[in-house]
Amino acid sequence: MKIRPLADRVVIRPSPADDTTRGGIILPDTAKEKPVLGEVVAVGPGRVNDDGKILTPEVRVGDRVLYGKYSGTEITIAGEEYLIMRESDIFAIM
Numbered sequence: 001m002k003i004r005p006l007a008d009r010v011v012i013r014p015s016p017a018d019d020t021t022r023g024g025i026i027l028p029d030t031a032k033e034k035p036v037l038g039e040v041v042a043v044g045p046g047r048v049n050d051d052g053k054i055l056t057p058e059v060r061v062g063d064r065v066l067y068g069k070y071s072g073t074e075i076t077i078a079g080e081e082y083l084i085m086r087e088s089d090i091f092a093i094m
Helices: none
Strands: 009-014 037-043 064-067 073-077 080-086 090-093
Antiparallel strands (some): 009 080, 037 064, 064 090
C-alpha cells in the first residue's frame, strides 16, 4: 500500500469486529458494532502551528490505538478497508 497522509492525518487499519458474544451467540453483520481499536499504518508529517513550526505526531506506525466510533473517513485500497482521521480523533495508544 502506498498512501501518505497529509498534515496531522493518520491512516488506521481497524481491528475486525467480534463475530460472537461472550455467551457464544453468533452475530450477523448488521448487529456488529463498529470497531474502536486499530493499528496505525501511516502517519502524516504533523500539523503546522501559528509560528510556522511543524508539530510532530505522537502516534507512530505500528501503534495500536483507540479512536471514536464514528471518527474518520472510510476508504478501500486493494480490497482492504482503512480509516483516515486527524490525530486529534485518536483517544489513546494501547
